[in-house]
Amino acid sequence: MRILLVEDQAKLLSFAKKGLEEQGIQVDAVSDGDEAWEMATTVPYDALVLDIMVPGRDGLSILRGLRDKRNNVPVILLTARSTLPEKIEGLNLGADDYMTKPFFVEELAARLHTVVRRKAGDSSHLIRVDDLCINLLERKTSRAGVEIELSTREFELLEHLMRSPGRVFGRMQIYEHVWGYNMDPETNLVEVYIQRLRAKIDKDHEKKLIRTVRGVGYALGGG
Template sequence: MNRLLIVEDETSLTSVLQRGFEAEGMRVDVASRGDEGLRLALEGEYDAIILDIMLPGLNGYRVCAGIRAAGLWTPILMLTAKDGEYDEAEGLDTGADDYLTKPFSYLVLQSRVRALLRRASRGRPERIEVGDLVLETAARRCVRAGREIPLTAREFDLLAVLSRTPGTVVPKSALLEEVWDLPGEGDPNIVEVHISALRRKVDRPFPGKLLHTERGLGYRVLATDTGAAESVRDATSTR
């Protein structure tokens, strides 16, 4: 049975979400304050967390940051009444895996939560190398130039998809389907926000550029500083 934590101060919304997910067979805990939600997240073992941004006590950004600082990488879907790229980026930078802007459809939220649960539970062990970047999918570990880089579950999945076919341009639609499990129905802006977050973590602190945008086409990973033919290697330990 999956365990879900909902941290939301709108009691009517919380009640609807709790009844809905419990009807699906999940065990649901709720908190109406940020400090209470952080305490529950640190004490319990949850499979996913739905976290509002505007909360009494501690806001959602600080709750998310506190969870990640404790070394917990439970998938977090952040809810926001705001609608702007910088708000989304701030949520992702603090460690959220996905976001949803209010008002939203319960069916959309349900789909997003299921996608997070599926992606957290599946995946073959791999070691992927592109230039000085190493991804270990079993441990969900990202290392570049010997330096470990903490990534959210969604960021890791996105980087892994791009890195498995280095040099190949992957369209946003394909990334939405592969990473978000949203074939033909996802917002392409969510891909742009996550790519931006990845660039801040994986590219900017290092001299060589790995993430490349092909305008109108999509994105690709390529170690251009050392040459694609010599620098790219994708080795899998289990196929």
């Protein structure tokens, strides 16, 4: 999952970014509303976490603008205030959830998973492809009922592939979504992690789930 986190308090921004990344969430963090608007309208994030009071465009203005553009990316609003009128305004504008500062990072991570699943129409915290299953809340992976140990980055890559079974993703698409920054065209990092996943996911199974589409990219299932 890749999100945009917008918060004008530097310490809280740094703390929340680090905590969410420890939960396996890729975070782009900014403190300015105008910069946030530019990123939110050009990058396909899985969700946004918007502080209402930030310099430039405030959180409600960003939310209003996105909904006016029919952009339905899940949005969680943050505020130091908990007045009912402000909460109602945010929800009426199309916010998916609302948290009052201070907050627990673990709770924010759980709410992010919830709003993303809700958008996808999936009320479960499990994603299944064939006999492969990942648990988004517990961050556990199993195949045919046998648990598989994955690193944080391996889990993120597998989740990305499993959310669109059968879809072929190019190296650059994978790198941008899972690692979150531009890739050196000469690096083989994606191939390395695909091989690691194959060794853990497919090694002891007759049916291979991870596919390579030569000259195009990689997919999980389908074919």
